[in-house]
Amino acid sequence: AALERAGARARPVRRAGELAEVDGLVLPGGESTTMSRLLASFELLDPLRERVRSGMPALGSCAGLVLLAREVLDGRPDQHQLDGLDVVVRRNAFGRQVDSFETDLAVRGVDDGPVHAVFIRAPWVEKAGDDVEVLARVPDTPEAGAAADRIVAVRQGRVLATAFHPELTGDARVHGLFVRTVSEVA
Ligand code: GLN
Numbered sequence: 459a460a461l462e463r464a465g466a467r468a469r470p471v472r473r474a475g476e477l478a479e480v481d482g483l484v485l486p487g488g489e490s491t492t493m494s495r496l497l498a499s500f501e502l503l504d505p506l507r508e509r510v511r512s513g514m515p516a517l518g519s520c521a522g523l524v525l526l527a528r529e530v531l532d533g534r535p536d537q538h539q540l541d542g543l544d545v546v547v548r549r550n551a552f553g554r555q556v557d558s559f560e561t562d563l564a565v566r567g568v569d570d571g572p573v574h575a576v577f578i579r580a581p582w583v584e585k586a587g588d589d590v591e592v593l594a595r596v597p598d599t600p601e602a603g604a605a606a607d608r609i610v611a612v613r614q615g616r617v618l619a620t621a622f623h624p625e626l627t628g629d630a631r632v633h634g635l636f637v638r639t640v641s642e643v644a
Contacts, residue, residue, distance in 0.1 A: 460625035464633035466640065474505045482515035482640035485522030485540075487578065487623050490530070490549065493521055494538045503538055510542040510617065515643055517636040518542075518619035523612075524549055524581050526619050531584060542617045544587030545609075551582040551621075552605055563622075565611055566593040568631045575610070575622035582621055583609035590614045616643065 461468040461484065471477050483506075485493075497503045510516055510526070518526040524533070526542040532549045552559070558579060562572040573594075586592060586609060594611035596602050610621040611632075616639050624632035 487520035490524035
């Protein structure tokens with residue numbers, strides 16, 4: 459629904475044949491360890507790595523960011539990485555389910571005011587390579603504690619990812635960034 463609000467035609471992708479037919483892919487939130495296991499058992503891991511490597515636009519949110527990262531901390535040792543972003547992410551970095559929170563974030567490339575960001579057992583980006591553009595950080599306020607200044611939105615080439623869930627608030631601007639890239643490429 460968020461993609462359609464941003465002007466795209468959206469369809470689910472579960473099989474390699476369906477992956478081959480789309481111009482871009484959203485890797486949504488969920489549980490990255492389970493998604494990793496399902497990607498392997500549905501034989502999507504190699505085709506997906508291949509498409510990301512060859513420049514397919516992708517948008518990862520939360521667990522999607524974890525999957526797209528080069529490396530994950532506090533993951534499962536057998537968790538697969540798509541290596542679409544030169545970042546090291548820390549899984550469940552903000553704490554447990556009860557530490558889920560919402561905040562307003564300035565996101566680079568998104569005009570007309572801050573994005574209301576919903577973090578649900580979210581990761582953060584602990585380290586970003588030189589080619590990674592940092593789009594948002596947690597505001598440095600006293601209540602942010604250890605989360606202050608942590609990187610929570612990034613872009614590298616055609617891969618965009620957020621630690622929060624941009625689809626939950628009815629604001630299509632983050633999906634709009636992704637859809638713009640998809641239309642440019644398509
Ligand atoms: N904690 C989840 C994980 O590690 C991500 C949660 C989410 O996507 N909201 O994959």
